[in-house]
Amino acid sequence: MLAIFKREFSMYFKTASGYIAFAIFAFLSGYIFVSQYASGKVNIASEITNLRSFFVVLIPIVTMGLFSEDKKRGTEVLYYTTPTNIASVVIGKFLSAMALFGIMFINVLVQMFITVCSGGVIDAGTMGAIVVYFFLTALFVALGLFASAVTDSQIIAAIFSFLIILLIQLTSTISALISSTFNSFLSAKVFNIDPEKLSEFCSNVEKFINWFDPLSKTKDFRYGVFSISPLFYCACIAGLFLFLTYQVLEKKRWTQS
Amino acid sequence: MSKTNKNKQVVESAVSKRANEDSSKKSATDTRFKSLKYYAIGLSLIVIVSVFVLNAIFDGLFSKSLTFDLSGTAQNTISSVTQNYLDSLPAETEIRIVGLMDKPESLAGTPYEYIVPLLDDYAFKSNGKVTVEYINPKTYPTIIAQLDPDSSSQISDGMYVIKCGDRITTLIPSSCFTYDQNVMAQYGYYLPTSNVVESSFTNAIVAVTTDMSNKAYFITGLQEDPHTSFSNILSSLFIESVDLPVSDSFAIPEDCDLLILSGPNVDIPTNVADALISFLSNGGKLIVSTDFYYNSAEHFNNLNRVLNSMNLNIDYSLISENDPSYSLVDGGFEFLGTVTSDYASLVSSPTLRVSYARPVRQIDSTLPNIVVTPLIYSTQNASLSTVVDEQLTSGSVTGQFNIAMKAVNGSAGTVYVFGTNNFTSDVYISTYGFNDANVELTREVVRGMLNVNSSIIVDSKTFADYSINDNLSTGSGVSVLATVFLIVIPFGFVVTAAVVYKKRKNL
Known part of the structure; x- marks a missing residue:
């Protein structure tokens, strides 16, 4: 697992994608700050809450490249033909992406330091937002990893994870829309339903x-209200997406044999 | 020929046998593959369902007990006062809080940042007694008629309606905060200073769920200041507030336990004065507050006739505090009044904010069986100003002046007179909140007059202040940060990305 982690983590610095992600994150956080x-x-x-939108x-x-890149290079077969544990591969790749987001976050830590030096406040709400940031990162990275495992194309993997994350971020809007649609439809006189019911x-x-919305569940952390239940959910x-990723790879292992 | 045919048959037979063997092997592999596939799909489905079921159980069992409000002032969590009150309500109580709007989604920087999460907490911790809904009347036009079939309340879009059974009350989101009046006066915008969301909603819940022990009437129709905050204070003491407009047929209802004349800007009519004198002589209780600001031309002759019946008078003057350690503004019209020893133990501060005060005094011709006591007074260095030819003229009279006094007559009729509105007005209470020492005194005065023992008092919550040092957030400081965070760091990474890409593109 450690070998996979080291290899994947170093790959971010050997390709442009890691630096591009750094640049985008640094610019966005810098702009808000x-x-x-x-x-x-x-x-x-x-x-931090605003950064989550990005x-x-x-x-x-x-x-997007975590598994798709291996397929492109043909190195994927090594996972199935060597005695490597597939769970180690999945967790190693997951941790490497998490580590990358951790390093990105140094930018915010520097900003926190500047804030304190400028007489500003770092309170429980800030700590809550940081905790949520990493739990949501874990959730979305696992989702992205799964997207990368199910398809051979990096672009399709990126679009797939983009759509799912977008859907999650819009859950509360979608739920309001569905509720409103239900209400409009069922309030028609023909159904004769009590308006209160x-x-x-x-x-x-x-x-x-x-x-089901992790963002809605964790929204109060930024105000300093900590709850274990939303973190457990995330x-x-x-874990579920990591398991599904593992299952996808296991299936490919059978196919190879 | 026959030998050749025989060989051919042997080869065909061997090939056929091999094909059969391969086929049976493939069939076995396919079966194994299929079963593995079904096993994987089944296992995945079981895990997915288990994850959600486990979370639903965890949520149901532990979400309440494993939630901790670590914020400085617990802005989004109901206090133990509210929690205890909700717990004390019968299990079948159904309190509906209906926001007449679409549920606010982008909360940051809006009043709803403090309202929506707190209301969620009410619903969450009330064991089903409180439900919170958001229904936009533009989408569901019948909702207002459903909530208030008798049109007993003035309900409109953007309000919160609190309903329990037939009882109903309303709250406006902006009234759930206190504002910096200096910023309002100087710059013309509202700068919230503290959050009274919980106080407002809890008082509203108390108002719709409790049979009030007492009834207070506010005399209205005298261009008086609004009294929403004072009503909230009364509600927290389980006292119902009702408006009593002045009219030619003005009469004080029999169920009136307390009469309040809060911040009138014109004098009371003669018939009202007569009714008040009769009310006091029969043991009625009255609170009067006025000042010398918007009503500087008003002498309050009729009001003084009422007060004179209790040996009191509000003079036509403006107190100016000249002691610099008590004066709060140039001119001394806003200053700190000292609380008398009888009342000092009831409030958290020995001095209280007073502004644009008229002196209250005991009149010379004292009536029998009336005991007059001062509550708040100025220093010996105060002076009086009056309006002469529409100009404020500083008088030569200096000395100590009473700002608030109490009088009790033989029949237990009681009157408290405040020469300033700082104890009853919405402007003051909304500025300084419900924890303020002035409000404490008001509360204690009412409590003492009506012998109220129980109360639901929720403190205001101050906001977290994220301000940074003004000297550092200057143009040059911001320019340096902008250069570093928006140009140097991001472009550094972009350049590095370009270099890495160029070096490795042919690998």
Whole structure:
């Protein structure tokens, strides 16, 4: 696993994709930080929360090549023909991408240092936002890894993870839309449904959909409200995608044999 | 020929045998492959379902107990006061909080940043007693009629409606915060200083779920200041607030436990004065507050007739504090008044903010059986100003002046008179919040008048201040940061990416 991790991690610095991801992250975080600094109020929790919106671009860049690149080079076969444990391969690649996001985050740590030196505040909300940042990163990286494993093309892998992450980020909007559509449709007189019950039903539909939304679950961390349940959820979903990635690779191993 | 045919048959037979063997082998592999495939799909499905079921169970069992509000002032968590009140309500209580809007999604930088998460916490911790919904009347026009079939409340878009059974009350999001009045006066915009969201919603919940022990009437129709905040204070003491407009047929209802004249800017009519005198002589309780700001031309002769019946008078003057350690602004019209020893133990500060105060005094011709006591007074260095020919003229009278006094007559009729609105007005309370010492005094005055023992008092919550040192957020400082974070670092990575790409593109 360590060998895989080292190899994958070093690959980010031997190709342009790692540096491009660094550049995008540095520019976006820098832009938000400088804007806040110029206004005289710096809330790092707010910055980190905003940065999460850009996962939709950053995660595909970082994860699209994790397995697709091996397929392109033909080195993928080594995973199936050598005594390497596939779980180690999956976890090694996952950790390498996480480490890359960890290094990107140094930029934010520097900004936090500048904030403190400038008399600003780093409070529980900031810590909460950092915790959530890494848990969501884990979730999305695992998702990107899965996308990379299911297809031979880097572009398709990137588009796949982009769409799924976008869908997750829009969950609350989509749920509101679905609830509103239900309400509009069922409120027609022909159905003769009690408006209060209909409203309750639509509200429950919205809540049900939102229950799956990791962003909605973790939204209170930035205010300093920590909860184990959303973190457990993110960790479980990340684990689920890693497991599915493992299953995809296992299937390929049978095919090879 | 026959030998050749025989050989051919042998070869064909061997080939056929081999083909059969291959076929049976392939069939075995296919079967194994299929079963592995089904096993993998089945296992994946089981794991997916298990993950969600496990999370649903974990969420249901532990989400409440494993949630910790580590924020400085617990902005998004209901306090133990609210929690205890919700717990004390019967299990079948159904409180509906309906936001008449689409559910706000982008909360950052809006009032909803503090309202939406806190309301979620109400719903979460109330064991089903509180439900929070967002219904936009533009999308569902019938919702207002559903909530308030009798049109007893003035409900409109953007409000929160709090309903329990037939009782209903409303809150405007902007009223859930206190604002810096200096910024408002100087720059013309609202700068929130603290969050009274929980206080406002809890008081509203109390108002719709509790049979109020007392009833207070606000005399209205005198161009008076709004009294929403004062009503909230009364609600926290389980006192119902009702408006009582002045009219030709003005009469004080029999169920009136407390009458309040908060910040009138015109004098009361004669018939109202007569009713008040009668009310006090029969043991009624009255709170009067006024000041010398928007009503500087008003002498309050009728009001003074009422107060004179209790040996009190509000003078037509403006107190100016000349002691620099008590004065808060140039001119001394805003200053710190000292609380008398009788009341000092009831408030958290020995001095209270007073602004544009009229002096309150005991009149010379004292009536029998009336006990008058001061509550708040200025220093000996205060002076009085009056308006002469529409000009404020500083008088030569200096000395100590009373800003608030209490009088009790033989029939237990009680009147508290405040020469400033800093104890009752929305402007003051919304600026300094419900934890302010002035509000503490108001609360204690009401509590003492009506012998109220129970109360639901939720403190204001101050905001986290993310301001940085002004000297550092200058143009040059920002330019340096912009250069480093927006140009040097990102372009450094882009250049490195280009170099790496160029070097490795042929590998």
